[in-house]
Amino acid sequence: VFPLTMAARPPKVLTVGANAVVCQEADIFGHVTIGSGSVIHPKCTILAEDGPIIIGKDNILEEQCVIHNCGGTGAGPMILGDCNVLEVGSRVKCKSMGNRCVVEAKAHVHKGVVLHSDVVVGAKIEVPEGEDVPDGTVLFGATREHNQMGTFSQEAHTQLLARHLEILRKTLPHFHHTQKSTR
């Protein structure tokens, strides 16, 4: 996805929670903890360069998405909450993300951003550095308009997510080898 010299790749220290599915083809570098139930698709890149990355439960990280802790040397851990969906091609470099967020395709969340819960970052949206995005914000449109999302649509999100996770956990291991925690 982006050039990394052999020297720049931190050694993989991976902890995978129960029931999580992490495909072999997912590129994981550095100190990464993946919570139970999460599904990491192949060709997803998790790069814990400047600090560890902690991913919560029941997340879906789709293909070609990049999670990069680039908070500067000595930065704290990058924390992603539960039930988030990072769609295809999204790039997430935020300081932290809450629960039930959706980062849509090709969106780019720059470093230092704090996404609270129930946030939807629309397709191809660039969230600039250091933004603090409050609960329930929907970022969409060419001029990055935003409005509050109703609480009811979150019900639909969690239900849909549960169904997706069920199907993914069953079918992905049929077609891909999975990685386990490094010891």
Added chain:
Amino acid sequence: GLVMEDPSAPQDELPPPRVLYHCACGMRTSITHLYVCHQCRNLRCPRCVTEEVDSFYCPNCLENMPSAEAALFANRCSKCFECPSCGHTLSSVFRASDSVFYLQCGFCRWDSLRLGLKSEKPDKLILTSIKRERASPVEQGASKLVERYQKIMSDQQRLREMTLRSRRSFSLSMPHFQHSALKPVTIADLEMQREEKEKELSGKSLDDVKERIPAPGVPEGLRGEFDVSEVATLEQRFCQMGDQPHYLRDVYPRRRHLFTKRSKRCRTCERFVCKPELNPSIVTFKIHYIALRY
């Protein structure tokens, strides 16, 4: 000038055409804009061609609509709704917790629950929207006017048929023309009416006006500081001519505008030069005599 550019393309995107062809009317255009009329054996530019609307279809559900139905629905789709905040098409979503249908936008995550627009059956959502549209005072006023003019038109039509028949049978038709509402209007009549109106109005002054309707001012909430994301843009306000709400929370979803399929005829010989297929999902043409093919 005598060179016609493509009226639909934005001016700075395409380079100007290198080779220009003369149309029969003297206009010089690129070969891509020219049609060929077989009867006249001539090139026709977009100005030498008359357009007629062939059929209506919804751009979202690609459903063909006969013109009578389209007129009934005010040239809008019967099923597809537009999101008030971003204009994308809404989809009806079922919420299992209290088995209720509501509309949701896939792009900006707007939902109709914040307006209270929900029902147990998806058809009812559509019916309530139509009822709202028809109930607005602007719609009612417009429909009354339309009815009145349609009546006058049908009376005129009947009169024409009667005079035609009576001319053929050589009977007297003069008494009919003296009926004032159906007389063909001449310029002299209009001039007379204008003079009468001017006389009427010149005698009055503003103080004679009995009923004053106060102009709708800016609502209190919009003076001083307010949250910009709650305020409706001008475009969104004009979508609802009835009440033109200031706030986004009062803007209701509208039904999607229909698009048209147009056929083109040569202006001189009335022959078809371009006729599309009726089916909206088929993009080829039944008749397509364009200069590029020759």
